[in-house]
Each structure stands twice: as structure tokens, then as C-alpha cells.
Amino acid sequence: MKIAFLTDPLSQFKTYKDSTFAMMREAVRRGHSIYAMEPQDIALENGVVTAAARQIHLTGTADDWYRADAATDVALKAFDVVLQRKDPPFDMEYIYATYLLELAEQQGARVFNKPTAIRNHNEKLSIAQFSQFTAPTLVTRDAERIRAFHREHRDVILKPLDGMGGMGIFRIGADGMNLGSVIETLTDNGSRTIMVQRYIPEIVQGDKRILLIGGKVVPFALARIPQHGEIRGNLAAGGVGVAQALSERDLEIAQTLAPQLYQRGLLLVGLDVIGSCLTEVNVTSPTCFQEITQQTGFDVAAMFIDALESALAGN
Incomplete structure (x- = not known):
């Protein structure tokens, strides 16, 4: 081949x-x-x-x-x-x-x-198709809507819709410190749409990357744990990756999405889950193969090539 x-x-x-x-x-x-x-x-x-x-x-x-x-x-x-x-x-x-x-x-x-x-499948917006698994989320460029969302939820995360590796992610706490500045920066003064989500405190336990391959679920996730006061677990932002078996909730989310996304032509997907909430659906170039394999012995690359060969054979 x-x-x-x-x-x-x-x-x-x-x-x-x-x-x-x-x-x-x-x-x-x-x-x-x-x-x-x-x-x-x-x-x-x-x-x-x-x-x-x-x-x-x-x-x-x-x-x-x-x-x-x-x-x-x-x-x-x-x-x-x-x-x-x-x-x-x-x-x-x-x-x-x-x-x-x-x-x-x-x-x-x-x-x-x-x-x-x-x-x-925008990697941030796609979670809206599976809202039963998400934290309260707002997508807008309107500053007053963002302020109202913050008043309701008190502790929020703001991020661009086109970022990767944790770039451009901000947390605003109950005091609202710097909220206006962050809104202006991320929305480019109202010209760019962004995502705002209620802060999920379980981030301290890691931002879990769950891989879906050929409509099936890899049985281990990589929990990317923030370090040194960071709110971002992304490996590119200094997070430490710890492989772990999927929880019951992880499996529920993954097994619900896996066959649907595969039918849409997505052979490989990386879900991001914090606590019990789906936060992203990564479809461009999902990673964490080697970290999971090195820590658990489960050969993710072999599963991927198996799925690729099966797809090409029409199975």
C-alpha cells in the first residue's frame, strides 16, 4: 500500500x-x-x-x-x-x-x-452537536452577552475558535478582573466570534484526550495535567501527560460519538474531556499515540493502521 x-x-x-x-x-x-x-x-x-x-x-x-x-x-x-x-x-x-x-x-x-x-467539524463548535455532554457554553462576539454569561456563572473560560495547543485561553474568576480587556483582545473589538464556557474545576485532574479510531474507542486516555498554576493541560503548554483507563462517563461519551463521527468520514478523532464534560472534538491531527502506548503498552498506532487497512478494504 x-x-x-x-x-x-x-x-x-x-x-x-x-x-x-x-x-x-x-x-x-x-x-x-x-x-x-x-x-x-x-x-x-x-x-x-x-x-x-x-x-x-x-x-x-x-x-x-x-x-x-x-x-x-x-x-x-x-x-x-x-x-x-x-x-x-x-x-x-x-x-x-x-x-x-x-x-x-x-x-x-x-x-x-x-x-x-x-x-x-470545527474543533470547538462541534461539541454543540452533543450538548448533553457539555458544560454551559456561549458562542458569540457580543461583549454584553459575554458579560451576562460571566455574571451567571462567575468563573469562566474564554477561547478562540481556531486555536490549538491551549493558545489564547483565558480564565476569568468571580471578580471579573480583566474581563473587558480579554473580550476586546479575543473578539478583536467585536469582529471575531469566540467561545465562553463555565470553568470546570476538574481540570486539576487533567484534560483527558480520548482517541476514537475507525469508530472504536481506544481504552486509555491521556490526562494532560496543568503545571505551575496553569489552567491549561495541553502538552504544548507544559502539561504532564498521564495515561489512564477510561471512566464510565468517558466511555459513555466516547461510545456515543465514535460510530457517528466515523460514519461522517472521520477515521481518527481526539475528544477532549474535562471531568464529565466534553470540551473539544479534534479532527485535524489528533495526537497522544506514543504517550498512551509508552505508559500502557496498548499499541495505538497498530490500531490505527488496522482501521486504515480495514477502511480501504471496504470493511
Whole structure:
């Protein structure tokens, strides 16, 4: 099988924790060929979506971890599968890439996660489709609505709709200190829509990443625990990841969402759960494969490649 990875520059990978690298390693172990490309490598020419893709050969060493052949222009439909693993920000360039990938699908390419499904599932807003699992939430750009929400709930989290890795997240307590400044900053003086949620105190026990693969639930979550007075558990913000078995509530949320999201073309999803509440549905490039595997022995990458092979076989 020829697997093309649409991803960030390989030179930026931290192979000891990178989930895309774990996918690559497992694919190669099974005898599949892997290729890499970046969004700027994709083009539409003479009606065909192509990419300047490079075949990648893993070296087995930690630092100098790959060798790359020269790039060649290949129609995306020539690959058995294209895996979309580009990190946010989910800006217009990201959206343009999904349009090209969608066109490639029409030409015969198999793309996961499905480009239309990525566009249709904003990682913050998608929780509104499953409101039975969420904390009180407001989405608006209106300052007075935000102030009223704060007056009602007293302790709130404000965040942009297009962030990742905990960027741009603020907590405002009962005293309302700096609320006006945060509203102005995040909404860009009323020109950008943001999300406001009631603060969930269980964040001190971790922001749990729960992985859904091929409509099934990985039995372990990675609780990303904030450090040094932080409110953000994200690993990129300094959180410490602790793998743990799923709770009854975790399973309820995950088993409800897993088959629905898979039917929509989302082969891999990362749910974020704090306490008993769903806070995000990550569909662009969910991570935490290696941390879960290293701490529990459960091979997440193997489960992912199993699901990929099954999907391509039509099962």
C-alpha cells in the first residue's frame, strides 16, 4: 500500500512523541510505502490534483530518522490513501487544501480524515452537536452577552475558535478582573466570534484526550495535567501527560460519538474531556499515540493502521 502523509515539515518532528511518526513507523513495519508532502506541494493543473511528494525511508535512528527521495509530481489518486495530518491553524490556506483534497477524492483519491468532514467539524463548535455532554457554553462576539454569561456563572473560560495547543485561553474568576480587556483582545473589538464556557474545576485532574479510531474507542486516555498554576493541560503548554483507563462517563461519551463521527468520514478523532464534560472534538491531527502506548503498552498506532487497512478494504 502507498500511503501519502500531508503533514508539517518532517524536520520539525519530535519522533519520541509524534503521532504521525508512530503511524509511519507502523505502516513501514507492515511493508507499506510512505510518502510525505506539505500543503504548498499540492497543485491543481489541467484539472488534476497533484502533489510534489517524496518517498520516505526510515533509518531507525532517533536524530537522523529518515531519508527522502527526490520529489516527483504525482496525482493524488495514484496513492492508495492520503492521510491529512497537517496541524492547525485552521486558516484559509487550510480550507483551500481541503477543497483540493475534496476534488482529488472526486478523481478517485481516498483521503482520511475526509476533507468535507474536517471543514464541517470545527474543533470547538462541534461539541454543540452533543450538548448533553457539555458544560454551559456561549458562542458569540457580543461583549454584553459575554458579560451576562460571566455574571451567571462567575468563573469562566474564554477561547478562540481556531486555536490549538491551549493558545489564547483565558480564565476569568468571580471578580471579573480583566474581563473587558480579554473580550476586546479575543473578539478583536467585536469582529471575531469566540467561545465562553463555565470553568470546570476538574481540570486539576487533567484534560483527558480520548482517541476514537475507525469508530472504536481506544481504552486509555491521556490526562494532560496543568503545571505551575496553569489552567491549561495541553502538552504544548507544559502539561504532564498521564495515561489512564477510561471512566464510565468517558466511555459513555466516547461510545456515543465514535460510530457517528466515523460514519461522517472521520477515521481518527481526539475528544477532549474535562471531568464529565466534553470540551473539544479534534479532527485535524489528533495526537497522544506514543504517550498512551509508552505508559500502557496498548499499541495505538497498530490500531490505527488496522482501521486504515480495514477502511480501504471496504470493511
